[in-house]
Amino acid sequence: MFFWFRFDRDLRWRTGVQLLPVHSDSSNNFKITVAAMEEAYNNAAAENIRVKGVLITNPSNPLGTILDRETLIDLVTFVNSKNIHLVCDEIYAATVFTQPDFVSVAEVIDEIECNTALIHIVYSLSKDLGLPGFRVGIVYSYNDAVMNCARKMSSFGLVSTQTQRLVAGLLSDDEFVNRYIFESADRLALRHQQFTSGLAQVGIGCLESNSGLFLWMDLHKMLKDQTFESEMELWRVIVNEVKLNVSPGQSFHSAEPGWFRVCFANMDDEVMEVALRRIRTFVAKSAQADLAAKKRRSWQNKLNKLSFKSRILDDVAMSPGSPMPHSPMLRAQN
Amino acid sequence: MFFWFRFDRDLRWRTGVQLLPVHSDSSNNFKITVAAMEEAYNNAAAENIRVKGVLITNPSNPLGTILDRETLIDLVTFVNSKNIHLVCDEIYAATVFTQPDFVSVAEVIDEIECNTALIHIVYSLSKDLGLPGFRVGIVYSYNDAVMNCARKMSSFGLVSTQTQRLVAGLLSDDEFVNRYIFESADRLALRHQQFTSGLAQVGIGCLESNSGLFLWMDLHKMLKDQTFESEMELWRVIVNEVKLNVSPGQSFHSAEPGWFRVCFANMDDEVMEVALRRIRTFVAKSAQADLAAKKRRSWQNKLNKLSFKSRILDDVAMSPGSPMPHSPMLRAQN
Numbered sequence: 001m002f003f004w005f006r007f008d009r010d011l012r013w014r015t016g017v018q019l020l021p022v023h024s025d026s027s028n029n030f031k032i033t034v035a036a037m038e039e040a041y042n043n044a045a046a047e048n049i050r051v052k053g054v055l056i057t058n059p060s061n062p063l064g065t066i067l068d069r070e071t072l073i074d075l076v077t078f079v080n081s082k083n084i085h086l087v088c089d090e091i092y093a094a095t096v097f098t099q100p101d102f103v104s105v106a107e108v109i110d111e112i113e114c115n116t117a118l119i120h121i122v123y124s125l126s127k128d129l130g131l132p133g134f135r136v137g138i139v140y141s142y143n144d145a146v147m148n149c150a151r152k153m154s155s156f157g158l159v160s161t162q163t164q165r166l167v168a169g170l171l172s173d174d175e176f177v178n179r180y181i182f183e184s185a186d187r188l189a190l191r192h193q194q195f196t197s198g199l200a201q202v203g204i205g206c207l208e209s210n211s212g213l214f215l216w217m218d219l220h221k222m223l224k225d226q227t228f229e230s231e232m233e234l235w236r237v238i239v240n241e242v243k244l245n246v247s248p249g250q251s252f253h254s255a256e257p258g259w260f261r262v263c264f265a266n267m268d269d270e271v272m273e274v275a276l277r278r279i280r281t282f283v284a285k286s287a288q289a290d291l292a293a294k295k296r297r298s299w300q301n302k303l304n305k306l307s308f309k310s311r312i313l314d315d316v317a318m319s320p321g322s323p324m325p326h327s328p329m330l331r332a333q334n
Numbered sequence: 335m336f337f338w339f340r341f342d343r344d345l346r347w348r349t350g351v352q353l354l355p356v357h358s359d360s361s362n363n364f365k366i367t368v369a370a371m372e373e374a375y376n377n378a379a380a381e382n383i384r385v386k387g388v389l390i391t392n393p394s395n396p397l398g399t400i401l402d403r404e405t406l407i408d409l410v411t412f413v414n415s416k417n418i419h420l421v422c423d424e425i426y427a428a429t430v431f432t433q434p435d436f437v438s439v440a441e442v443i444d445e446i447e448c449n450t451a452l453i454h455i456v457y458s459l460s461k462d463l464g465l466p467g468f469r470v471g472i473v474y475s476y477n478d479a480v481m482n483c484a485r486k487m488s489s490f491g492l493v494s495t496q497t498q499r500l501v502a503g504l505l506s507d508d509e510f511v512n513r514y515i516f517e518s519a520d521r522l523a524l525r526h527q528q529f530t531s532g533l534a535q536v537g538i539g540c541l542e543s544n545s546g547l548f549l550w551m552d553l554h555k556m557l558k559d560q561t562f563e564s565e566m567e568l569w570r571v572i573v574n575e576v577k578l579n580v581s582p583g584q585s586f587h588s589a590e591p592g593w594f595r596v597c598f599a600n601m602d603d604e605v606m607e608v609a610l611r612r613i614r615t616f617v618a619k620s621a622q623a624d625l626a627a628k629k630r631r632s633w634q635n636k637l638n639k640l641s642f643k644s645r646i647l648d649d650v651a652m653s654p655g656s657p658m659p660h661s662p663m664l665r666a667q668n
Contacts, residue, residue: 013486014486014487133494133495133496134494134495134496135492135493135494135495136494152347152348153348156490156491157490157491158469159469159494160467160468160469160470160493160494160497161467161468161469162467162468162496162497162500163494163496163497166496
């Protein structure tokens with residue numbers, strides 16, 4: 001079973017395991033519900049697919065939200081009732097930058113009755129400490145069979161001694177780690193605020209979030225139709241013309257078209273400003289184009305034989321009065 | 335199928351694969367013969383074991399010898415005729431310190447007709463460059479299925495970026511690498527000569543070798559009986575009393591008792607001298623003890639009722655005139 005995120009490559013492609021998304025949408029802020037889990041489970045059973053476990057990211061990728069204690073209890077209770085596994089990817093645990101605080105599934109299973117052998121936590125230094133290249137990952141499982149297997153496989157993925165030395169030194173320095181995590185959270189909070197208010201200026205909303213290195217941006221009003229084809233069409237325009245690489249919701253198996261994941265953390269302030277400006281320009285341009293198209297349709301009704309329709313969009317985008325700034329975009333493209 | 339070396343942990347324990355040794359012995363300097371391979375193959379078949387491949391180390395661990403071109407051709411021809419795989423561990427390729435030169439299986443399959451999809455080479459920087467902690471290993475396979483699988487698994491064992499950077503810099507420096515390999519070979523040759531001649535002083539022979547970081551030492555004359563029980567007994571004495579950690583042949587599935595692998599390269603000159611002195615002392619002491627035991631048996635025949643027999647060995651070992659040097663051994667033990 002599968003919620004969001006691009007586990008496709010890591011799991012499906014490597015192992016042949018099937019990943020089934022659990023439905024969630026904006027009506028309840030993309031919360032995971034027991035009803036949706038039961039539905040996904042029953043749908044799988046109806047197709048003779050044996051569900052072996054639930055896989056979540058907490059904080060969520062791509063949502064940037066944390067799972068509250070109640071949802072975690074629901075998840076643990078659900079996997080217990082089905083006797084299936086719960087794999088919690090807590091790789092963004094220390095990116096929570098505003099209240100409420102992060103709750104690990106490890107805390108929840110201390111508080112409720114549960115077969116802990118069904119619970120597995122994965123973690124890494126790549127996000128919280130910004131060290132993806134160090135290739136330091138952690139499996140924390142309450143299951144002896146999993147640990148025995150991991151022990152047998154571990155020597156094929158050992159962390160090199162020089163990396164171990166550096167990481168050991170770094171993690172032993174409590175003061176540094178604490179300062180780093182706090183400073184990182186402060187900067188994430190600031191950047192998040194800058195980005196969401198920059199988007200709000202042109203009427204773009206985002207899912208309210210308090211963690212992660214990304215935003216879940218709502219562009220559904222810009223879709224021609226409320227379909228994933230239109231989402232893909234919009235994505236192509238954003239990549240090819242706006243020159244921004246945001247991820248369309250469907251790549252995370254979103255059930256609702258029009259949402260895009262925007263990474264806001266892995267860039268400096270100048271690049272962020274360029275990106276924000278591009279998005280705002282694009283939205284404003286689209287609004288103008290919409291207006292122009294409406295006018296055009298109205299004119300076409302009146303002047304049915306005149307043929308200047310295809311020039312209007314170009315005119316809007318390329319005119320000297322266009323709000324689309326050319327040079328900084330080209331510069332930042334490289 | 336399996337020749338020497340402690341692949342037990344790496345393969346049998348992890349995967350459940352069975353490893354079957356191929357018989358070789360001192361009568362032809364432990365050479366791999368087609369007859370022995372056919373015999374092992376047929377024995378496996380008789381036990382309903384489906385042989386999937388042959389696994390060799392070239393240069394050999396624990397022998398310190400290289401496989402000559404003819405043996406490599408035999409191996410490639412053998413796996414071709416059975417349509418099974420040949421995995422060549424060439425991890426000691428650059429430790430060859432005297433003639434003849436190393437020949438890789440990669441050269442042989444260029445020269446003879448062969449289904450290359452059956453051939454796989456593994457390598458690492460751990461031995462040739464003395465960088466085991468860097469965890470940099472290489473699979474060089476001519477088989478697309480193997481490469482596809484390796485590609486799918488590789489991200490679980492990626493070399494960390496800082497290690498990649500260091501290794502890339504190191505390997506790009508041809509002059510350094512060449513000097514390193516030559517200097518290493520020179521030092522291995524010198525150490526090998528010192529060690530074998532040191533052993534020869536007390537009549538200990540070794541298999542003639544020209545590579546690797548170890549010697550294949552012949553102590554069969556010191557066995558009480560020519561059995562693996564006696565080999566284990568001798569090994570215990572060497573570990574507990576001589577305080578040297580050599581590996582008994584049976585841990586490499588040796589078919590002939592009395593051989594021990596001695597690592598001679600991973601120590602400084604002083605430690606090597608201590609180790610050599612201990613071995614020589616031990617052999618000399620054993621010879622004296624043998625003599626004493628013979629005398630004792632002769633006296634016992636004559637003076638059957640006198641009871642000083644148990645003190646003789648102690649007297650020989652601990653007397654001021656004993657050739658056994660106490661302090662350096664104790665010092666080096668730490």
